[in-house]
Structures are given as C-alpha cells and as structure tokens.
Amino acid sequence: MTKVMVFGTFDYLHEGHKDFFRQAKEYGDELVVVVARDETVEKLKKRKPDHDEETRLFRVVEQELVDKAILGNPGDKYQVIEDEKPDVLCFGYDQKSYNVNIEVELAKRNLPCKIVQLKPFQPEKFKSSKFGRF
Numbered sequence: 383m384t385k386v387m388v389f390g391t392f393d394y395l396h397e398g399h400k401d402f403f404r405q406a407k408e409y410g411d412e413l414v415v416v417v418a419r420d421e422t423v424e425k426l427k428k429r430k431p432d433h434d435e436e437t438r439l440f441r442v443v444e445q446e447l448v449d450k451a452i453l454g455n456p457g458d459k460y461q462v463i464e465d466e467k468p469d470v471l472c473f474g475y476d477q478k479s480y481n482v483n484i485e486v487e488l489a490k491r492n493l494p495c496k497i498v499q500l501k502p503f504q505p506e507k508f509k510s511s512k513f514g515r516f
Contacts, residue, residue, distance in 0.1 A: 384410030387468035387495075389454070389477070391418045392438045393431045395445075401503035403447040406472040409498060415442050415451045416462050422454060460487055463495070471495045475502040 388406045392399060392415075407413045417439045423431045431438065435453055442451040455461035463471070471484070478499070488495055 383412060384470065385412045385414060385466065385468040386410035386470045386472055387414045387416060387463065387466060388472045388474075389416045389418065390474065391423050391427070391431055392442050393423075393433055395438075395441050398503045400445065400447075402472075402474055402500060403445060405500045405503075406470075406498075407447050409470045409472060409496075410468075412449045413447055414466055414468060415445075415448050416454045417442055417451060419454050419456045421456050422459075460491060460493075463488070463493055464491055467493070468495055470498060472498045472500050474500055 386406050386409045388402065390399070390402070403413060403415070417435060418426075418431075420431060420435045423429075433441075439451055439453055442448055452462060452466075484497060
C-alpha cells in the first residue's frame with residue numbers, strides 16, 4: 383500500500399484544496415493530510431489563521447478522499463514524516479518554499495520519499511489568499 387502525505391493550513395477549505403487532495407490521492411492508496419499548527423501558521427504567514435487548528439483538522443477529516451488527518455509538529459516539521467513514513471510527499475504549486483532542501487533533510491533521516499509538485503486548480507479563483515479577511 384502506497385502512503386501519500388500532503389501539508390497545508392486549510393483555513394478556508396475550498397475546491398482548490400479538494401482538487402489538491404484528488405491529485406495527491408492519484409499517487410497512492412492512503413492519503414495523510416498534515417494540518418499546520420496555529421503557531422506554525424503565525425510564523426510562516428505572519429498572522430493567525432481565522433480558524434483554530436482543531437477546527438481546520440475537523441474539516442479536513444470530513445473530506446472523502448482523506449484517509450487520515452493529523453496536526454503537524456510545531457518544533458520539527460519533519461517529525462510527522464518520520465512518524466508516518468509516507469512513500470510520496472505531494473506539495474501544492476504554491477508550496478515551493480516548504481520543500482526547499484527537503485531532499486537533504488529526508489536523506490539525513492533515512493526517509494526515502496518521492497517528491498511531487500502538484501498542479502494548480504483554477505488559482506485565479508481558488509487560491510486560499512482570496513478567501514476570508516475581506
């Protein structure tokens with residue numbers, strides 16, 4: 383069984399996220415979604431998410447294509463990868479900064495994962511920054 387892992391904030395779950403899950407699921411049998419912790423979102427985006435981590439996690443768990451959803455590790459973003467041992471890591475088209483040097487870190491931890499950059503789904507309409515905070 384091939385395990386696929388994706389990462390995100392998922393503050394406003396929308397069709398772009400659903401397509402993100404669909405594309406990722408094409409690479410394996412089990413889809414594990416890592417939902418960013420509130421403190422991690424604050425560090426990366428310089429603002430708090432509109433919905434707390436438990437609410438965001440609950441909304442992701444409800445998605446049909448998601449087999450498992452977990453909260454990320456605020457101290458070590460690679461710990462969830464070590465714990466879950468996915469075969470494939472999928473990143474969204476706008477998550478390039480997250481996977482900088484990831485091959486080096488995975489090699490250090492002896493985690494042989496295939497890395498895939500997924501395609502955008504109507505980004506002019508379904509980009510998370512277009513939702514909320516009006």
